[in-house]
Amino acid sequence: MQQLTDIDLREDPAAARYVKEEQVQVMFAANAGELESREGPNRYRVGDAIVTGATGDRWVVSRERFDPKYVALAPSAHGEDGPYRNKPVPVLARRMEEAFSIARSDGGDMLHGKPGDWLMQYAPGDYGITEQARFAAVYRRLPD
Template sequence: MKPLDIAAQPGAFLAVKRSLPVTVEFAEQDGILDTREGAVRYQAGDAILTGVEGERWPVQRERFLASYDPAASLHVGENGSYVKRHKTVLAWRSSTAIEIVLSGQRGILQANAGDVIVDYGGDDLAVVAASIFESTYQRVEALHGPASENT
């Protein structure tokens, strides 16, 4: 199954993650995490993040280290509080329920109508519940002409 091309979707827009801390634990062994959107495989050393509504999701170690900074008193790679670096991403609010296939055969996520699909680049997609997206991302601009009020 081919990854969803967010940039080609009507209503796609650019967004930036707000600088909010997340709690991070590094996995000691391989496993599967049951996220709100579906089961996701992770490997030892990958980061397991906990967000603003208690939601949990894994991030591959290399992608995590390239995207997050530790809190002031923390060393990179230690469990604790981290903040995502400023990066503009592509996003699209789904009007129907759809499945999103994760890269590297890590799993399949279920997006509900109203959820936002975020493209971090390099075939790295995520599904973010509408309420979580509104509190953790800031919309920057529409990609395709005037945007609707609810995106």
Template sequence: MTSIILIQLDLTSDPAARRVVKDETVDVQFAHEAGSLMSLEGPNRYEIGDALITGATGERWVVSRDRFDAKYVPRDEIKHGDAGAYRNVPAAVLAKQMHEAFSIARSDAGDVLHGVAGDWVMQYAPGDYGVVKAARFAKVYKPA
């Protein structure tokens, strides 16, 4: 299967891109040692303190601690930094549904993620990317 490789993607001027907002409560554990977990889209390496997230639809992924602290708030009377339920801080991001298989690095020299036709490539900030399966996108993202 051939796929396109996305490099230095900029969705800000792509007419097929949409602005969307995630609406989700997730379960979070914090890494006690460096390692890697396999998400549906590819490997996610992590360092001590990074957030190991399980989404509302069962998918797992990693968010670096500095990004996590800015993007998630605790729920259910837990303190920030403790394991438990967190809700994302609503923020508009750019997304584009892809019509063929593709791959993209999460960041410069970051893990490479893979998507199939129908999945979404996400641009959270310049040089900061993700891949979201079509079914998950439909459940947790809404128009901004």
């Protein structure tokens, strides 16, 4: 398995910009804990968002990252449990041809991808992994 470190998809010709279009269900954590996602552990703190996507996948978004990236849908107000939609913020992504792992952030949870999964870069040093079927269902490529 390839261990990725110091990756910057802005400099990778095999990466492209994509945008996610998805309505999700959100529950804000009342206690600290850990959720086991398909790609690995997601530790969370009180107030972090525990997200369930349209494909049934679950993951954690820190409150600092969640607030600027998601908008509440009626009847919920921002900060309440309920339905949300992601804001159409471009991310960099690259389809990986072999198994790989990467830390979500410096010192963060270690995620593991399979051949065909997508390496996501939300910002420098901020990574995720999306399984191929989910990627095809919720992401669309932006023009170059």
